Amino acid sequence: MRILLVEDEPALREGLARQLGTAGYRVDTAADGEDGLYQAREYPFDLLIVDLGLPKLNGVSLIRQLRAGGHDVPVLVLTARGSWQDKVAGLEAGADDYLTKPFEFPELAARVMALLRRALKATSTELHFGNLTIEFARQEVRLAGEICELTAFEYRLLEMLIQQRERVVSKQELSDYLYPHDEDRDSNVIEVLIGRLRRKLDPDGSQPVIETLRGRGYRFVREA
Structure with a gap:
């Protein structure tokens, strides 16, 4: 899953990005509110972590503008200790949860998982599609009970594809999701990955x- 971390303090930003990456998330970062808002509007994220005390554009304004544009991505805000007004302002702007600094990473990880679980409209981190099971917490896929590598x-x-299973996902969206925005992309890679996924998840084609x-994209077709 892809997370955007908007935090202006370099040490905290780099530390959280590293820990989230180790936990299995794809993490993009921004050091100010303007860049954070731009990335949140332009690229598909599953979750935003936003510090409220940002330069150029504060976190409350970032969230408010994002919500005004129709974006419903979950947002976890980071607030200073004792600033209850900031917490209220962040929630009223459209944030889904807040965490007070300083905090321990396991607490952040738990909040992140709870918000992602809610966004997936699932009561657990595990979804079943016939003989296919996805366990998001472990990033584990099983086919007929066996681990699928x-x-x-x-x-x-x-x-x-599972998160967006109600609609067709374009090749461009998949490319944006898989690659950082500053890397070169090759759309042929998406076709190769789709082909490999099909062979691994449906080896006999049944x-x-x-x-x-054709011309529109891809859609996950199994029913939960």
């Missing part, structure tokens, strides 16, 4: 997993 990119692609809609 996926590469990091294959797993991220499957995760994105239970389709991903549908291709």
Whole structure:
């Protein structure tokens, strides 16, 4: 899953990004509110972590503008100790939860997982699609009870398609999700990954997993 961390304090930003990356998340960062708002509008994220005391554009304004534009991505705000007014302002702007500094990483990780679980509209971190099971907390995929070995990119692609399973996801959206915005992208890689996923998740071709809609994109087709 992809997280945008908007934090102006370099040591905290780099430390959290490293710990979240170790926990299995794809993490993009921004050091000010303007860059954070730009990235949140332009790229598909599953969660935003936003410090309220940001330069150029404060966190409350960032969230308010994002919500005004129709973005419903979950937002966890980071606030200073004792600033209850900031907490209220962040929630009223459209944040989903807050965490007071200083905090321990396990607490942040628990809040992140709770928000992602809520966004997935699931009561647990595990979803079942016939003989296919996805356990998000462990980033584990099982086929008929057996572990299905996926590469990091294959797993991220499957995760994105499952989250957006109510609609067709374009190749461009998948590319934006898989690659940092400052890297070169090759759309052919998406086709290769889709092909590999199909072979791994439906080896005998009897239970389709991903549908291709020519000129439009891809859709996860199994029912939960």
